[in-house]
Amino acid sequence: MDLTALTLHELTDKLRKKEVSSVELTNAFLKRISQVEDKVNAYVTISPDEALKAAKDADARLADGVNLTPLTGVPVSVKDIFCTKGVRTTCSSKILENFIPPFDATAVKKLKDAGAVILGKNNMDEFAMGSSTENSAFFPTKNPWALDRVPGGSSGGSAASVAAGECAASIGTDTGGSIRQPASCCGVVGMKPTYGRVSRYGMIAFASSLDQAGPITKDVLDAALMLTAIAGRDPLDATSIDSPVPDYAAGLKGGIKGLRAGIPKEYFIEGMDFEVSSAVSKAIETLKKLGAEIVPVTLPNTEYAVSVYYLVATAEASSNLARFDGVKYGLRQDGGNLIEMYKNTRDAGFGPEVKRRIMLGTYSLSAGYYDAYYKKASQVRTLIGRDFDAAFKKCDVIVTPTAPTAAFKIGEKTQDPLTMYLSDIFTISCNLAGIPGASIPCGFTKDMLPIGLQILGKRLDETTVLKTAFAYEEAAGWSKKRAQL
């Protein structure tokens, strides 16, 4: 049996039944990585030594049978945006190419505490800026379903590693769709929780008011298990929410009879990709058959979301990335004086998309432009949040496509940043509003490219989002399909 094709919860069962040890499982995944990684390029760093050590610890824990969690002994991967103590953390950037953090991100620490085995660090768009993982400073990641196509981004390495069986599950981050859009492209489940549900400590910041970590998994139950493990208030993150973490897995069952599923007309537009819109329409039909009430809702400020996002996110990024200055850690390119050193370092260290966004953000915060750009964008952001508040008075979840198209070809959009930005047109509003959202597979194009269904929920109501996703998944069965490599 191919252990690497199984879900996290299936592996948990096998570990608990002692059908397999964590070390065996870890070796199986390391072998799978060695077989397919040449094709997929999902990892920036593979850490077999650390993984096998963690697996041995997990086996001891499993043998004792105490303090077990569903993650104990299960091999997972982590987006290279999370700091990992003693293991290189690059953010897929030259500027951090040799950066070894002296601490673990809280999400990573929680995974380790739960007994998970971390296989390595996933490729991504540099500093999470991009929708295709082509902005990695090192190499692009390939879509396991079609190796000439992108896996989406920015958490493309995480999504591809899950889809390719190079780990049981992964964690990524989502600032404007960076978990959900690659999950959609790679035919896996991705969930962005409510802003503040998972600690951001140790997660290298792109846009602090939007960034949120979440799971990328093979099915919905796995997503629930992973989220339960990483969520919670963190004294090291003042923006983390102080609210008890429910057992998300326990909340999945029971069906969605009577659930009100809102369909926002702004997300179903003329000229949309036909295969995407028909797959999503079929999914909505399935929800209806499962007993959900389909409710038309409106999110009138949707058209401003991309513009607002690219002002707020870049403004925060321009400040967040100022610390990469060659003084303390990371790359340094010397110069004749201090200013030259800064310029040389940042010129050599950052890729074109990162530079573009730093410039955009710097501009929107500048004296004389702040009111027209950053401030105005923040105000419209409030309106977008209110749209959701109003819509959620009429419905329990909102259902939309995750992305306007299936995975596009590598190189297809790299010359046109604006077209690339539109890949996130359906996912961005969720981050601006701070609400939870998931993407789950809802079918394939005729070329066998996965299509994703997005389910958005009320603030801190991950449970209903996951429950809806779970009911749909059970009925539709798309999550059982695996990419053949």
Added chain:
Amino acid sequence: MGFEPVIGLEVHAQLLTASKLFCGCPAKFGGEPNTQVCPVCLGMPGTLPVLNAKAVDYAVKMALAVGCKVNEKSVFARKNYFYPDLPKGYQISQYNEPLAVAGHLDIETTAGTKRIGITRIHMEEDAGKLLHDAAGGAGYSFVDLNRAGTPLIEIVTEPDIRSPDEAVAYLKSLREILVYLGICDGNMEEGSFRCDANVSVRPAGAEKFGTRAELKNINSFKFVKDAIAYEIERQIGVNENGGLVKQETRLFDSVKGVTVSMRSKEEAHDYRYFPEPDLPPLIVDAAHVEKLKTTLPELPQAKRERFVSNYGIPAYDAGVLTSSKDLAGYYEEAVKLGAEPKTASNWVMGTVLMLLNEKGIDVKDSPVKPPAVAKIIEMVKAGVVSSTAAKEVFAEMFSTGKAPEEIVKSKGLTQLSNETDIAAMIDAVIKANPDNLAKYKSGKDKLFGFFVGEVMKAAKGKANPAVVNRILKEKLSS
């Protein structure tokens, strides 16, 4: 045409919290470079600030002490600029919505009491320090981030100050309050109390402000006074020569006593302030403010007024005695133990302060404690020891820590007050000086001093002068 200077001050005061503003590192001064640091204050990727609640309490106390309105909601903001001592590339400060606004401080000027408006008080983190020309570092500067992230409050005045002396009076008074509150050590040398001054001049009687220059590097009261005085003269000179004062930042050169241009308005940073997304707005509710209000100690001004009215000492004495909370406490303890207030004031301001200053000892570490001060005052009053001898006794107490009674005894300083003995000495002196007695009796009153001197000589200085005077007067006039 006369010119009027207009001055506003910005003071940065470092708060005496145990840990830094946004992480758990110690905030104390000194230490080997980069030993009081952690991933957060080093600005490592992914790290986040968590606000120190104690620092907020300290800032609120200061706000209350100068009559500010404490905003229930204030917002941290990022001030963005690149410099190697600023690990994150931005300083977390407050901008549009500061912690507190609209306070004031009353200062004493030659023209009486004057109220200086305080525009705002906000919280922010300090930067690190650059060490230039350090050993072994030719061509490089070293970065010490021990200070990075230590908590500061910035206190900004209205442009209400009109002279260098007023500026100094304001700063001294402000510093005194900070120290009284126990929230800042007020050490200007170590940089825990720093000042920038905005200075402009305008034709006397004009309403519109002139163009201002911001003065930096003025970290002593003397430098503040000298820098502002120089800058006022400089700007008046520019005006009188038909020139225009430029808006700029100027550095004070304390060696030459001049200010020199550092950067012009055009070269000024655009700090690109925006709300700090890593910290939720700071909420300080009214109940908490009320609670902190009850913890405020008696402030210097109130204490001065109380000393004058309760103890009947001159305002000057009260001012000196309340210049530090510890000194005031020292004085007050001696008084409470029975020392006559003005006598105690003379002792504390005179002998005690002189000896402390001489030895460079802080009053709270004084080897002579208030009960001993009260004792020696009592001994003088009781005639056990003369006031001259008492000073000698006190100096001995100061250097040995011995009790006054013990010193008086061992040094043989006990005063001779026995009337019979003194009368006998006086008789002997009068007998030995018949010529002078005759002159005295014929009206040479000044010879009284001669007789006192002779008696004291005979008594080896130990006779009680009051008793000598009284008996001598009787005998000479009989």
